Amino acid sequence: MHEILICKMKNKVGVLNRFTGLLTRRNINIESASINSTPDNKAVVAKFKIRIAESHEREHLKRVISKQIDVLSAEWCDPEKNKESDHTLLSDIEKY
Amino acid sequence: MLARREAKETGEVQELSTGSDVLLEMLKQQNVELIFGYPGGAVLPLYDAVYRQSFNNILVRHEQGAVHAAEGYAKATGKTGVVFVTSGPGATNAVTGIADAMLDSIPLVVFTGQVGCDAIGKDAFQEVDILSMTAPITKQNYQVHDVNSLPATIVEAFTVAISGRPGPVVIDLPKDVASGLPDDFESKQLNVWKKQPVQQKRVVDEGMMLKIREALFKAKKPLILAGGGVIAANAIPELRRFAHRFDLPVVSTLISLGVMPDTDSLFLGMGGMHGSYQANMAFYECDFLLNIGSRFDDRLATNASKFAPHACVAHIDIDDSELGKVITTEFSVAADARDALQWLLTNTEKRPKEEHNMWLQQLNDWEKLHPKHYEEEMGSIKxxxxxxxxxxxxxxxxxxxxxxxxxxxxxxxxxxxxxxxxxxxxxxxxxxxxxxxxxxxxxxxxxxxxxxxxxxxxxxxxxxxxxxxxxxxxxxxxxxxxxxxxxxxxxxxxxxxxxxxxxxxxxxxxxxxxxxxxxxxxxxxxxxxxxxxxxxxxxxxxxxxxxxxxxxxxxxxxxxxxxxxxxxxxxxxxx
Structure with a gap:
C-alpha cells in the first residue's frame, strides 16, 4: 500500500541523507518525493510516497524519523488527499 | 602552531587562539578531564593545542581502542567519553566503536579530523565521507565549516549525546577550521555557551500509568524486567524501593546486571539466551510484565511472538521508537525510568504480600530446581x-x-x-x-x-x-x-x-x-x-x-x- 509521509526538517546539509538511510535500512523505496524550503528558509517540508508492506511498521517508522535531531515533525497523511502534489510532481517531470 | 599577528597600532606580536584552542576550552567547560585519541595529519592543529595546553590525552595504539576506551570510561561513570582521531583511516578505524556505542546507548563525542574545506570531495589524501558513513550509527553528526560556529556545535553535541537516550555524536573537523582564527573570543563570550540548551523533558502520561497500576494490582504473577535505561536514568534506588515495597521479582538484561544485588531474594538473574532458569521461566509464566528501560533485544526475547505468552505487558522507555517495536504491549509510556518509578512510588499504596506469595514460592522452587551450576573436572580449571x-x-x-x-x-x-x-x-x-x-x-x-x-x-x-x-x-x-x-x-x-x-x-x-x-x-x-x-x-x-x-x-x-x-x-x- 502506498503511503504519504510529510516531514518538516531543518534546512541543513545531510538531513536528507540521514533520512533516506532510515528507509534504505528497512528496504523501503521512495517512489516519489517533493521538497521545498519554508519561506524563512530555515526548514524544508518534504513529501515522500513510499510503500510499506506491514501496516504496523508505519507508527514505528514515524517514531524513528521523529526522533532524529534535525526532524521537526513527521506525519502520515491520506494518499487520496495528496493526489494533487503527485500530479504537480508529474507535470514538473514532463517539462524535462 | 599558535597563530601570531602584529597589532596594527603598537606593532606588538599577539598570540591568537585557534579553533583547536577554542575546542579545548569548550571541552573544559563541559568538564571533560581526559580524551582518548591518536594523532594524524588532519588533526595536527588539534594535537598542537593539546600539547600547548597540556590537555590530558590518553594515547591509545589504535583508533578502535580509543573509542572502546571512551566507552569504558563512559560506562563506568555515566559521563560522556571524548575521542580524537584523524581523518580517513583514523576515522574509519573508529567506526566499529561508534557503532558499539550506538547499540548500547553510550554517550560519546567523537572528533574526527577532516581535510581542509577546499579539498573535501576531491579525493584528497586521507579523505573519507565520514558523515555518510556514521549517519546510521550516531545520534547526530556534524561537519563544522566555520570556526565561529564551533562552540555552539560542541555544546549541542554534548547535550545530544547525554540527553534522552544517550548515544554517540560525531563532529567532523576540517583542518583549516581547526587551525582557523575565530573572531575575538573572550572567556566571558565563551561563557555564553556554558549554558546548555534546555532539553524538553518527557511528561509521564498519568492516564497510562494509572492503567499500569491497575494491572499491577490485578496481577497474581507480576514481574519486572529492568534494562539499561534504569541505569542511564540513575533510577537504581527507585527500582529497588519499588520492587521491595510490592515484593516484585526482577529480571535484568546483560547490560543492566547490578540493578539489583545478586544476593537480593527478589532478583532472578539475567534473562534471555544464556539467562537463568528461573528468569526465563518467569517470562513464560508471568501474568503481568513491566519492562522498564529494556528494548526486548532478540537475545532476551528469543522468540518475540511467543515471549511472555500469558502476560499483560507494559513498557516504559525514554525512547518512544522502542515502544511496540518488538513486542506488542498493552500499555506503553514514553518516559524517563526514574520519573516513571517515582510516579509509581508516590501513587501506589502497599498491598498485602500474600497476594502473590505462591508466585514468589514458585520462583524460589525453580531456582532450587535448577541453580546455576557447572561440573568440576579433575585435571582442568573451569x-x-x-x-x-x-x-x-x-x-x-x-x-x-x-x-x-x-x-x-x-x-x-x-x-x-x-x-x-x-x-x-x-x-x-x-x-x-x-x-x-x-x-x-x-x-x-x-x-x-x-x-x-x-x-x-x-x-x-x-x-x-x-x-x-x-x-x-x-x-x-x-x-x-x-x-x-x-x-x-x-x-x-x-x-x-x-x-x-x-x-x-x-x-x-x-x-x-x-x-x-x-x-x-x-x-x-x-x-x-x-x-x-x-x-x-x-x-x-x-x-x-x-x-x-x-x-x-x-x-x-x-x-x-x-x-x-x-x-x-x-x-x-x-x-
Whole structure:
C-alpha cells in the first residue's frame, strides 16, 4: 500500500541523507518525493510516497524519523488527499 | 602552531587562539578531564593545542581502542567519553566503536579530523565521507565549516549525546577550521555557551500509568524486567524501593546486571539466551510484565511472538521508537525510568504480600530446581570457577569488563554483581576486541576500584596492542585470559546447530600470551593446575597490573542456552 509521509526538517546539509538511510535500512523505496524550503528558509517540508508492506511498521517508522535531531515533525497523511502534489510532481517531470 | 599577528597600532606580536584552542576550552567547560585519541595529519592543529595546553590525552595504539576506551570510561561513570582521531583511516578505524556505542546507548563525542574545506570531495589524501558513513550509527553528526560556529556545535553535541537516550555524536573537523582564527573570543563570550540548551523533558502520561497500576494490582504473577535505561536514568534506588515495597521479582538484561544485588531474594538473574532458569521461566509464566528501560533485544526475547505468552505487558522507555517495536504491549509510556518509578512510588499504596506469595514460592522452587551450576573436572580449571574465585577475591565489588563470547556469558552468570556501572561489556554489537581498551577507560574513570578484565584468547588478539597503554600509564588492571584455544561461542553453535562442523574456529597456533604480555612490560603468569586459587590470590594481593592465563577445557559449553528462535522456556542444558 502506498503511503504519504510529510516531514518538516531543518534546512541543513545531510538531513536528507540521514533520512533516506532510515528507509534504505528497512528496504523501503521512495517512489516519489517533493521538497521545498519554508519561506524563512530555515526548514524544508518534504513529501515522500513510499510503500510499506506491514501496516504496523508505519507508527514505528514515524517514531524513528521523529526522533532524529534535525526532524521537526513527521506525519502520515491520506494518499487520496495528496493526489494533487503527485500530479504537480508529474507535470514538473514532463517539462524535462 | 599558535597563530601570531602584529597589532596594527603598537606593532606588538599577539598570540591568537585557534579553533583547536577554542575546542579545548569548550571541552573544559563541559568538564571533560581526559580524551582518548591518536594523532594524524588532519588533526595536527588539534594535537598542537593539546600539547600547548597540556590537555590530558590518553594515547591509545589504535583508533578502535580509543573509542572502546571512551566507552569504558563512559560506562563506568555515566559521563560522556571524548575521542580524537584523524581523518580517513583514523576515522574509519573508529567506526566499529561508534557503532558499539550506538547499540548500547553510550554517550560519546567523537572528533574526527577532516581535510581542509577546499579539498573535501576531491579525493584528497586521507579523505573519507565520514558523515555518510556514521549517519546510521550516531545520534547526530556534524561537519563544522566555520570556526565561529564551533562552540555552539560542541555544546549541542554534548547535550545530544547525554540527553534522552544517550548515544554517540560525531563532529567532523576540517583542518583549516581547526587551525582557523575565530573572531575575538573572550572567556566571558565563551561563557555564553556554558549554558546548555534546555532539553524538553518527557511528561509521564498519568492516564497510562494509572492503567499500569491497575494491572499491577490485578496481577497474581507480576514481574519486572529492568534494562539499561534504569541505569542511564540513575533510577537504581527507585527500582529497588519499588520492587521491595510490592515484593516484585526482577529480571535484568546483560547490560543492566547490578540493578539489583545478586544476593537480593527478589532478583532472578539475567534473562534471555544464556539467562537463568528461573528468569526465563518467569517470562513464560508471568501474568503481568513491566519492562522498564529494556528494548526486548532478540537475545532476551528469543522468540518475540511467543515471549511472555500469558502476560499483560507494559513498557516504559525514554525512547518512544522502542515502544511496540518488538513486542506488542498493552500499555506503553514514553518516559524517563526514574520519573516513571517515582510516579509509581508516590501513587501506589502497599498491598498485602500474600497476594502473590505462591508466585514468589514458585520462583524460589525453580531456582532450587535448577541453580546455576557447572561440573568440576579433575585435571582442568573451569572458567566458571575462576570467575567465582575472582568474585571472592574482589569482595564482589570489582568493576568487571568483558570481551565477547563464552567467557562474557560465564561472567554474566557467575560474577555476583551488586551495583550499577559494575559490568562493562559489549551487549548489542557484540564486538570482539572491546574488552582490553574498555578496561583502560574504566580504570582511568574509577581508579579507586579494582578493575578486572575477562577476555578470551580470540578477543585479546584483536586489540592486544593496548597492553602498551596499561604499561605506559601504570594502570592496575588484572587481565584474566580464559584460553580454550577456540572461538568458543561460534564453536558452540557449530557443535549444536551445524553437526559439529568446526569450521575455522579452532586455533592451530597461538602466541605465547605470557611472553607477549612480558614484551609489553606487564607481569604475567599461567595458572597452575594445582593450587591455582592460591596463585590467583597472590596476583590479586598486589596493586599492579597482571596478565593471568587460565587454560580451560576447549569444549566447555555455556548453559542454559535457548536455541535461536525458540521461546524462553525452551532451555537446553538444564537437567
Amino acid at each position: 572458567p566458571q570457577a575462576v570467575i567465582e574465585e575472582v568474585g571472592k577475591l574482589t569482595n564482589n565489588d570489582a568493576t568487571i569488563v568483558t570481551d565477547v563470547g563464552q567467557h562474557q556469558m560465564w561472567v554474566a552468570q557467575h560474577y555476583p554483581f551488586k551495583r550499577p556501572h559494575q559490568i562493562i561489556t559489549s551487549g548489542g554489537l557484540g564486538t570482539m576486541g572491546f574488552g582490553l581498551p574498555a578496561a583502560i577507560g574504566a580504570k582511568l574513570a574509577v581508579p579507586e576500584k579494582e578493575v578486572v578484565l575477562f577476555v578470551g584468547d580470540g578477543g585479546i588478539q584483536m586489540t592486544v596492542e593496548e597492553l602498551d597503554v596499561i604499561r605506559e600509564y601504570d594502570l592496575n588492571i588484572k587481565i584474566v585470559i580464559l584460553n580454550n584455544k577456540t572461538l568458543g561461542m561460534v564453536r558452540q553453535w557449530q557443535d549444536l546447530f551445524y553437526e559439529k562442523r568446526r569450521s575455522q574456529t579452532i586455533f592451530n597456533g597461538q602466541p605465547d600470551f605470557i611472553k607477549l604480555a612480558q614484551a609489553y612490560g606487564i607481569k604475567s603468569l599461567k595458572l597452575p593446575l594445582l593450587h591455582w586459587r592460591e596463585t590467583l590470590a597472590d596476583v590479586f594481593a598486589k596493586k599492579e597490573s597482571a596478565v593471568v592465563e587460565a587454560d580451560i577445557p576447549a569444549f566447555e559449553q555455556v548453559y542454559p542456552m535457548i536455541a535461536p528462535g525458540q521461546p524462553n522456556q525452551a532451555m537446553m542444558g538444564v537437567d
